[in-house]
Amino acid sequence: MQEHAPPLTFPALVTALRAAGCVFAEDEAELLLASAADPAGLAAMLERRAAGLPLEHVVGWAEFCGLRIEVDPGVFVPRRRTEFLVRQAVALASGRAVVVDLCCGTGALGRALASSLPEAELHAADVEPAAVRCARRNVGGRGTVYEGDLFTPLPRSLRGRVDVLLANVPYVPTEDVELLPAEARIHEPRVALDGGGDGLDVLRRVVAEADDWLAPGGSLLVETSERQAARARETVGSGGLTARVVVSEELYATVVIGTRPR
Structure with a gap:
């Protein structure tokens, strides 16, 4: 027996x-x-x-901005520090804001913003099919999730109308990816981590088009590291946006905000 x-x-x-x-x-x-x-x-x-699997992959969800966000295996896990980026976005947005969440992963950022602004129009996109499937469940009827690279899958009708552009782009320099904890390095998609030689390659691509998509007075918000903050601010400013850096000591978070002049 x-x-x-x-x-x-x-x-x-x-x-x-x-x-x-x-x-x-x-x-x-x-x-x-x-x-x-x-x-x-x-x-x-x-x-x-x-x-060694991330805890969120094991239990299937993560808490983010007070919400229970589903997290599938192989999908980037939303970090608590990124709640600071969402708070900054909420402070900038109006009730009927048009919101785009690029590199959306689980869709946590867009979902959190939409929860704070129930009348907002939400669009999200990611290049990873697994992330898109996960984000569609998390976003539900609050918005639309597209599969594709950065702005490519978004409806052309959004050009010049976006009030809040969340772009939680990968910003780890390529040579530093191997130094990440095994949870991230092995179990999260590299495309969600690797930001190129200096960590700013994807940010440059976003900035190159951001001005065309933002409404007058609209803002781009990106997370970066403390040591990259000055260069990230310069990069955002090079796209014709008025750039500033905000920091949360509590969450150890650094966010660059670039606003299109009215």
């Missing part, structure tokens, strides 16, 4: 997660316990997490 392993207890989960190198083992153990449908499912989740 086959013997079954006893159900995993909270202390056992914490011990196993700590052994796997999880810094916040207690918090993760609570989340795994709350997410598992049964003991077998819990054991499988622990095995996947201990093998």
